[in-house]
Amino acid sequence: MKAGYASRTPASLLGGGNMTQMPMGAVPKKKDEKLKVIGKAKGNPRKLFYEMKRNYSAYLFLLPKLILFTLFVAIPVVWAFVLSFQKYKIFGSEFVGFENYIKVFESDAFRIALKNTLLFTVVTVPFGVISALVLSTLIFELGKLSQSLFRSAFYLPTVTSMVIIAMVWRWMYNYDFGLFNYVLGWFGVGPVNWLGQSNTALWALIIMQCLIPFGVGIIMYLASMGSISQSLYEAARMDGASRFKQWIHITIPLLKPTTLYLVLLSTIGSFQVFTQIIMMTGGGPGSATETLVHLIYKTGFRDFEFGLAGAQSVVLFVIILIFSVIQFRVLRHDE
Amino acid sequence: MKKVWKKSALAALTLGLAATVLAACGDKEEAGNAEEFKGKITIWDGPRWPDADDNKFHWLEEKIKEYEEANDGIEVDLVQVPWAEMGDKLGVAIAGKAWPDIAPVDISGSAVSIDHIEQGVIEALDPYFDKDAKKDFYENALDAYTYDGKLYGIPNSITLHTMLLNLDLFEEAGVEPPKDGKWTYDEFLSAAEKLTFDRDGDGKTDVHGFSTYILPGYYEAWPFFYKNGGSPLNEDLTEFTFDSPEVVKAIQDLADLKLKHKVAPETHGGNDVGGTFQAWANEEQRTVAMQPWATWAIGAAQGKYPTNFMVAEYPSGDKDASTIGGVGGWVMMHQDDVNKKAAVADFMKFISTAEEQYNMAQHYGIFPARVSASEMDPFKDNPEMTRAMEMSDQVVMLPRHPEWRKIDEAIQNELQLVFNGEKTAEQAMADAKKAVDKILE
Numbered sequence: 001m002k003a004g005y006a007s008r009t010p011a012s013l014l015g016g017g018n019m020t021q022m023p024m025g026a027v028p029k030k031k032d033e034k035l036k037v038i039g040k041a042k043g044n045p046r047k048l049f050y051e052m053k054r055n056y057s058a059y060l061f062l063l064p065k066l067i068l069f070t071l072f073v074a075i076p077v078v079w080a081f082v083l084s085f086q087k088y089k090i091f092g093s094e095f096v097g098f099e100n101y102i103k104v105f106e107s108d109a110f111r112i113a114l115k116n117t118l119l120f121t122v123v124t125v126p127f128g129v130i131s132a133l134v135l136s137t138l139i140f141e142l143g144k145l146s147q148s149l150f151r152s153a154f155y156l157p158t159v160t161s162m163v164i165i166a167m168v169w170r171w172m173y174n175y176d177f178g179l180f181n182y183v184l185g186w187f188g189v190g191p192v193n194w195l196g197q198s199n200t201a202l203w204a205l206i207i208m209q210c211l212i213p214f215g216v217g218i219i220m221y222l223a224s225m226g227s228i229s230q231s232l233y234e235a236a237r238m239d240g241a242s243r244f245k246q247w248i249h250i251t252i253p254l255l256k257p258t259t260l261y262l263v264l265l266s267t268i269g270s271f272q273v274f275t276q277i278i279m280m281t282g283g284g285p286g287s288a289t290e291t292l293v294h295l296i297y298k299t300g301f302r303d304f305e306f307g308l309a310g311a312q313s314v315v316l317f318v319i320i321l322i323f324s325v326i327q328f329r330v331l332r333h334d335e
Numbered sequence: 336m337k338k339v340w341k342k343s344a345l346a347a348l349t350l351g352l353a354a355t356v357l358a359a360c361g362d363k364e365e366a367g368n369a370e371e372f373k374g375k376i377t378i379w380d381g382p383r384w385p386d387a388d389d390n391k392f393h394w395l396e397e398k399i400k401e402y403e404e405a406n407d408g409i410e411v412d413l414v415q416v417p418w419a420e421m422g423d424k425l426g427v428a429i430a431g432k433a434w435p436d437i438a439p440v441d442i443s444g445s446a447v448s449i450d451h452i453e454q455g456v457i458e459a460l461d462p463y464f465d466k467d468a469k470k471d472f473y474e475n476a477l478d479a480y481t482y483d484g485k486l487y488g489i490p491n492s493i494t495l496h497t498m499l500l501n502l503d504l505f506e507e508a509g510v511e512p513p514k515d516g517k518w519t520y521d522e523f524l525s526a527a528e529k530l531t532f533d534r535d536g537d538g539k540t541d542v543h544g545f546s547t548y549i550l551p552g553y554y555e556a557w558p559f560f561y562k563n564g565g566s567p568l569n570e571d572l573t574e575f576t577f578d579s580p581e582v583v584k585a586i587q588d589l590a591d592l593k594l595k596h597k598v599a600p601e602t603h604g605g606n607d608v609g610g611t612f613q614a615w616a617n618e619e620q621r622t623v624a625m626q627p628w629a630t631w632a633i634g635a636a637q638g639k640y641p642t643n644f645m646v647a648e649y650p651s652g653d654k655d656a657s658t659i660g661g662v663g664g665w666v667m668m669h670q671d672d673v674n675k676k677a678a679v680a681d682f683m684k685f686i687s688t689a690e691e692q693y694n695m696a697q698h699y700g701i702f703p704a705r706v707s708a709s710e711m712d713p714f715k716d717n718p719e720m721t722r723a724m725e726m727s728d729q730v731v732m733l734p735r736h737p738e739w740r741k742i743d744e745a746i747q748n749e750l751q752l753v754f755n756g757e758k759t760a761e762q763a764m765a766d767a768k769k770a771v772d773k774i775l776e
Contacts, residue, residue, distance in 0.1 A: 090429065090454045090669075108770075174610070175601050176622075196605045196755055282550065284606055285751040301426045302740055304450065 083310035093307070100311035110312065112287045113295040114319075116202055120291065121270035121323075124209040129262050131210075132217030133255070137247060139218070140225045151219060158215035166279035169208045170195070173280075195281055198288035205276055205289060217262045224258040225251065260331040264324050271320050292316050366462035367677035373408035376679055378437040379425070381418035384634075384698040394694070398686050409678060429456055434668040436679045441663050442480055442488055449737045452482050458667040459485040463680040471689065476704035479662035479732065488666040489687045490704035492695065494630050495660040495730050496555055497723045498647040501615065504542055504624040508532055516647035516722055520562060520588065523625075523650035527598040530624040544598040546623045547589075548611045549751050551744040554659040554733070555627040556604075559589045561731060562652030567746060568734045575771040577746060578764035585652060587760035590753045604754020616640035629661075633719050634700030646722040648729070660730030662704065702727065738774050745770035 052059055084100055086093040104110050139150045157165060172179040173194040181191035194204040228251065236246045252259075274293040277283060283290040283298075296316070300309035378399075382391030390396075392415055399411040414435060416424055421439070425447065428434045434456070440447045451457055464486055469477055476490035498516075505512050510529045513522065527544025534541040547556045563581035568574065576582075593599035600623065602610065615626040616636060627649065636642040648656040665683045670676040692708035695701060702724050703709050714720040736742060749763035749770075758766070 090432065090451075090456050191601070193601050193605070193755065196602065198752065198755070198757055282606055284550075284748060285755055286748045286757075301423060301430070304426065304430070304448075306430060 080310045080313050083306050084314050086307045086310075088304070088306035088310075096307065100308045101315070103308055104311050104315055109287065109290065109295060110292075110315075113290045113292045116287075116289060117271055117273065117291045119202065120206055120209070120273055121267060123206050124270050125263060125266045127210045128214040128266050129217060129259060132214040132262065133221055133252075133259070135213070136218050136221035136225060137251065140222055147222070151222065154213040154218045155215035157212050162275040163279060165212060166276050169276075170280050173204055196285060198285055201281055201285060201288045205273075205280065208276065209270075209273075214262075214266065216265070220258050220262060221255060224255050228254050256331060260328065263327050263331065267323055267327065268320055271316065271323070367673035367675070369674065369677040369681045372672070372674040372678040374675065375410045375412055376437070376675070376682055377412045377414060377435040378682075379414045379416050379421070379435045380439055381416055381421055383695070394698075395686070398691070402682055402685055406678075406681075409682075411682060429668075436670070436675075437665050437667060437683055439491075439663065440488065440666045441661050442666065447666060448740065449482055449735060452487055453737070456669050457487045458670055458676060459487055460489065460667060460680060460683075461486050463677070463684070464489075471705045471707050473704055473706060475660075475730070475732070476662050476664075480664055480666075482735075488664040489683050490662050490664040491687050491692055492663040492699075492701035493660060493704055493727065493730075494663065494701055495658045495723065495726055496558060496627055496629050496649075497633070497658065497726060498625060498627050498649055499615065499632060499636060500645050500647055501621060501624050502643045502645055504530060504621065507534075508542075508624070512645055513647050516645065517656070518647065518650050520650040520652050524592075524596065524598070527592060527625065528596065531598040540597075540600075541622065543600045543603075543623050545592055545625045546599050546603045546611060546614060547627055548602075548606060548608055549604045549747055549754055550606045550608060551740075551747040553608065553747075555629070556589060556750075558627070558649040558656070558658045558731075560585045561657045562650065562654060564654045566731075566734070567742065568736060572734055572736045573775060575742075575768045575775065578761075578768045581653065583760045583764055586750065586753055586764070590756075590760065593754065594756050604751060606751065616642055630702070630720070630723050631700050633723060637717075637719070644719070646719045648726060655729070657729045657731045658726055660727070660732060663701065664704065741774050742771050745774065 083093075085095060085097060087096045087099070135150075135154065139147055139154075142150065175181060175191055175193050175196070178194070180194065184191065192200060195201050232250050232254075233246055236250060241249070272293050273291050274297065277289055277291050277294045278297070281289040283294050292312070293316070296309050296312045299305050299312060378395070380392065380395050383394055385391045386393040392413065395413055399413055402411060403409060425434070425438055425440070429447075429451065438447070442448075442452075447457060469486070472490055473493065476493055477486065480486055480488035480490055500512055502512060505526075508530045510526050513526075518526075523545075530542060530544035531540055532542055533539060549556055560577075560582055563585050565576060565579045565582035565585075567577045569576050590604060593601065593603040600614070602614075605611075611623075611626065612628070612632070612635075614620050614623045616632070617640065621642075625647075633646060636644050649658055650656065665687060667676070667679050667683060670679065687705075689703070689705045689707040689711070692703040692705050693711045693713050696703045696708065696713035700720065703713065709724075714724060733739065734742075746767045749758065749767040752758040753760050753763045
């Protein structure tokens, strides 16, 4: 989970920020007046320059972030794209056209990594988002003090290094003295080699991911729930709607922008799963837990095939983009 | 006619003389002049043995101080890198062309490969090492750093793998350890069976006879695979040969210690390096009687994890016992300034003398790569290291193929599946062959 994503609001990202504060059925304004001005200025360089000059202090504040973004995100991304068409050599790389991309699509290792990553994503993303929604609903009903307590408790794993979490879980999955096998022993079930068998290793990582609370999701859902107008619930209660029906027909629909943001966020995170793999299984046994980012890492930094690693990264980028567009369209369908 | 002949001979002589002078100048230019360099030399190193303040970099720090005092204008910057991160960090540094001047590298390891030599990332040291300078090094140590007839590093240590036997557990189980550390595979299996026992009578096995782990880049288990003969690739490195019947049988034998004979724990053949070692060495565990390790573990068992143990050879099969060896040393990364190159070579020589290798052997659990350092007998008070050093003549080196890392991974991934019972050794090596053949194409 990246702090940068967590600090953005779903509203700013999706353009539907005032959805949760509006009565049902109201049509949100798509652009405010200021956006219209900037929109007009967009096609006219002089007006754009004038706009920038007028708001120079805002641009100055943005500048450090923009410089860091350019240096550490934009340039490396462009460089990875350029590399993907080269056979990388320390002194003078060669242009090889689409050769690296052909290798990616012909590679068994890439196919296995893609399959494992998809399974990891398909299970952990819905589980993470739904559990965050359910937990948020339960926490939202509590008093202020209890809310703060649970909010902090569930957010704690988000601020804990995944390396530490992975080490703890590695102990929990330990064959000889791990927590899981100890508990299984109570029920007379023999120990399981969780991380050492192909049929359990990936599922062990998936279970681990599912059981780590989705702290960002809980915090965001709680914030969004707080901004839903109470008049809607009052009206529903007057119409005799049960609490479950209120949740289904009021809470969930009005949380849709938040849900969309969280689904996008966790899908991107799941496709990039890496730390757990390198800390707990190294992609094994065999290739049972090989994932795309771990494969890219090995291709780049173990085999020093940076061109091929670049091509793998671009393909991963396209896959994430496709998933994001599909999710965006499906979840925004009835807005 | 005579005059013409004389003129031609004179011209030829002059040309020859000029060529010799130019060649000599070229050599000198290539070698550079260390005294003309003023500036900084950067060296990376991992933690070695501790001093009284638990500083594991004290040896190199002291050598640097000594060198700086003797060479005015040269500053040597030591970058401390944990061994576990050395490969990755060096890989990233190479990718970013931000490498140190000197790095401690086993050239057959994962951080630096023949591919880097071919790309010019590693400097040849021949201008600084004439035949006489090379004479003091063991031939196999020099071979490890020689490629295409050129020397690409100064060997400073030789390591190999040995079997470590916990003698307390041998005594508890009433098992006689192998005489002189030599045994056959049947004797080893028989010992492992007796060393697997239920100490407290609760029906659960408390101690297992043997265990090891399987992981790309690690070769503790591999000498077992060589016990009947065979090797991963053929001699000219063009064909996968680890699917030969003798190797397949040896692999299956080792996996069967867990799968069939139940003398190894469930984690046998897994990827947990630390957990495996703790099971043998940690006083609170000691649940495994025999494990194979590289020679660093001898030092650990004599220091941090004091254990009553002995060093034994790997068991022999149809062939004599063998072991996998490695050669550590210093390499010089690419240099643009020829005078700096000479200064870097000078410092590398300064920390690779026979005295330094003797010092390192005594304290750091490695064997010297210099003959004269071995002759100083660094292990005269350490019979276990002496026994391990006697195994040097059994050393088999890994194939020096530029794509070895990929080949190794293809084999080890399949080996993991043999040890967890998902494939037979025959199936696994047949699948490994398919993957390796693609790499060798």
